[in-house]
Amino acid sequence: MTLNRKLEESFFKYLSAIVSVLIILVLIHIVYSIIAKGASALSWEVLTQEPKGGFYMGGGGGIFNAIVGSLYLAIGATVLAFIISLPVALFINIYLIKYPRTLIGIRFFLDVLWGVPSIVFGAFGFILLMYMGMRNSLGAGIVTVAALISPIMIRAMDEVLMTIPKGLQEAAYSLGSTKTETAFKIFFRQALPGFATAILLAFGRGIGDAASVLFTAGYTDHVPEKLSDPAATLPLSIFFQLSSPIEEVQNRAFAAAIVLTFIVLIISITARLLYRKK
Amino acid sequence: MTKRLFIDKLSSRWMVLCLSVLLLLPLAIGLGLVIKSSDLWLTHALGSLIFSQDWSPSESQFGFWPFILSSLWVTVVALIISMPLCLLAAIFLTQFAPTWMLKVMRPVIDILAGIPSVVYGVWGVLVIVPLVADIIAPMFHNESLGYSILAGALVLSVMSIPYILNMILEVFRQVPVELGEASLSLGATKWETIKYVFLRKGATGIISAYGLGFSKALGETIAVMMVIGNVVQVPASVFDAGYPLPALVANNYGEMMSIPTYDSALMFGSLLLFIIIITINVIFRYIIYKSEAI
Amino acid sequence: MKTAIVTAEKRVEHITTEVPIMNISNLNVYSKSAHILKNINITIPKNKITVLLGPSGCGKTTLLKCMNRLTDLYSELRLDGTIEIDGQNILTERNRITEIRQKMGLVMQRPYPLPMSIYDNIAYGLKLKGVRDKNVIAEKVEKHLREVALWDEVKDRLKSSAQRLSIGQQQRLCLARGLAVEPEIILADEPTSALDPISSRVIEEQFSKLKDDYTIIMVTHILRQAKRLADYVVFMYYGEIIEHGNAADIFENPQTDILKEYMRVGH
Secondary structure, eight states, rough: HHHHHHHHHHHHHHHHHHHHHHHHHHHHHHHHHHHHGGGGGGGHHHHHHOOOTTTGGOOOOOOOHHHHHHHHHHHHHHHHHHHHHHHHHHHHHHHHOOHHHHHHHHHHHHHHHSSOOOOHHHHHHHHHHHTOOOOOOOHHHHHHHHHHHHHHHHHHHHHHHTTOOHHHHHHHHTTTTHHHIIIIIIIIIHHHHHHHHHHHHHHHHHHHHHHHHHTTOOOSSOOEEEEEETTOOOOHHHHHHSSSSOHHHHHHHHHHHHHHHHHHHHHHHHHHHHHHHH | HHHHHHHHHHHHHHHHHHHHHHHHHHHHHHHHHHTTHHHHHSSSSSSHHHHOOOOEEGGEEOHHHHHHHHHHHHHHHHHHHHHHHHHHHIIIIIIOOOHHHHHHHHHHHHHHHHHHHHHHHHHHIIHHHHHIIIIIIIHTOOEEEEEEHHHHHHHHHHHHHHHHHHHHHHHHSSSHHHHHHHHTTTTTTHHIIIIIIHHHHHHHHHHHHHHHHHHHHHHHHHHHHHHOOOOOOOSSSSTSOOHHHHHHHHHTTTTTTTSHHHHHHHHHHHHHHHHHHHHHHHHHHHHHHHHOOO | OOHHHHHHHHHHHHHHHHOOEEOOOOOOOOEESSSEEEEEEEEETTTTTTEOOOOSSSSSHHHHHHHHGGGOOOOOOOOEEEEEEEETTSSSSSHHHHHHTTEEEEOSSSSSOSSSHHHHHHHHHHHHHHHHHHHHHHHHHHHOOOOOOOOHHHHGGSSSGGGOHHHHHHHHHHHHHHHTTOSSSSEEEEEETSSSSHHHHHHHHHHHHTTSSSSSEEEEEHHHHHHOOEEEEEETTTTEEEEEEEEHHHHSSSSSHHHHHHHHOOO
16 A cells, blocks of 8 residues: 555656656757758858859858848837836736726736737738728738737736736835836836846747738848838748758758747847846 | 826727727728628528639639638647647646756747747758658558648647647646645545646646647637648648648739639638638637636 | 753653653754754653643644654654554654544644545545444544534534535544544644634643543644643743643743743743
């Protein structure tokens, strides 16, 4: 009896340990296999040049268009999302704090919105474009991705703001601050490091998303110059090049995957470091 | 003084405006998709759209059943793989592991969650597809090109691990330590405490994590599309190619303007996805909310 | 401080005339940054209520958790010394730790009913002990619920969730749950701190009755509660035992300034 109980415990202890190690190994394997495959194709030319003629047939050039396009898009979307998210996060934590039911309802709603897949955002963005008679562009991509990452950013900011004690708010009022002053001078400052993490998280999500920009940002071999130009993105660049039958083109897809993974890793690690500092 | 009050007013208006835009967003999405797909559901019976297997857009045949079924297959298989893994990992990390192990795992989970979908797809093409074609399929005496439901499910299961694992870790974190102490003091082993007390206490949370993981996986587009083969058919086994709904929408975007009502059909596909996922989300978020309120 | 040590030794002799059930010698507990318990030496007498008294944060609860090795849950704690029960040092035991824990029932600061029915809360420990006979289990459930005066209140809803009971009822259920594994010792960690005065009184009355069959070790910082219940008192301060001995001696004739001060401001 007791032996059985002991054995059962040891069995599950080791099984669960093995599973945990397995998860770490899978992560290492993902990073390793992409680097192993793409490193040879990674060169200065690939990073800094736009595609030249016959690029998708194995011709020269690089993915500069996609790198810059992705950065433009993700930065634009993050800024736009921030302009929407910051007021919302502050609003629900300052104005709605006395209506707990509404507050719970809105958090619930944001969580559900977070669950909407990016392809649906993409389709919706596309509908809006058609409705307004516009074509695929960097601007449209920015708006769509901003809508996609706003719920994430708001909830992440919200989590930070929730930890600020109510007493701080009361103290600010008692000194004569208006609600806006309380929001931007007290809460904003108090929560700044946490906000940085929230912004980075949203940026990482934005730069990696493919399905939402497929319909809205379009694709081009050139670096976009204005918001109405179409823009290439790294995820789509990887996707298109990988579906080519030519090996050289495929290898460039792996190289592009290294670039994208690298960007996301840096963001993820920075976010974690910032969070820890706080 | 008046300037301060003016700024206060202005900024509260701005806050309310932003919030309203956001609150209206899903409504607008739903409405937009309904209107845009109206050409389709006005001319075709809803039942046949969903349950028919005939898919030939050029002949105006739009049966979504193969896509719906592919989506369900790949998501269910993925969840079957990742569910026990997430639960066991969460148990190990919160109950058995030394604290440094949890510290190692946190960034690992974060990074896994942050890796873009398309990179998982690349990994799938490089590793999982050959694995299925050369090793797993022959093991079951099957022939497969590798681009299959199983490949999609394997990639999807890895992608859903950080999402589900994080939620289950949170569930275990919320179980009070004292409850474990109570069980141990009654003579239970650690594993018995997990099995009889923690799993029971966390049951709703764990089930909700699985539910939300399911809905997340259902909407996953690029990575699955890269490895699943994209053949319109009702899959007979996991070694067959499939064609899930998100892939349908994403893949045919280029040509959808050339065939009449094709664009409506794709919007209808998005609408189906939207409705299913919103419903699942509302249900499980509500369950979580209820269980936290107690 | 010197006088304290002398009188403490005198009182140890006094205690040992009783039947000892637990012997703690040279127990030290360290965490990463602190020395939590310093050189603890006491003998716990059988069928008495021993009260661990002292201000919060003085190590009472840690000492209690050492007694049934719940300290295992905290990887940062390091223990040395011995705790002997029935002549066996439990701190070095590796395999029979679940049996040792079953010798002790635990009542915590707040009630933590297991997430199952009232009935199953009591039956849980029995099943772990290997009791399979349904009639025996049913009998014991009734017996122990009666023991804590809960039976009449819950006999019609044994299958409903234990979490729906009032907090006072929950605490009595947790006591009954601990009794069901038939321990020799009841460990109670401020068992009334979360309860209203009436429920507290019920628990205290139970304790006074239970000491005929069990040895009770109770942590409290409430002086009056200690005076009402204690046969023996162990007064702790910053991880050390300052004074210990017969309740009457300790309360009527405190030796150290710390205890005198505690009794003057305590309630």
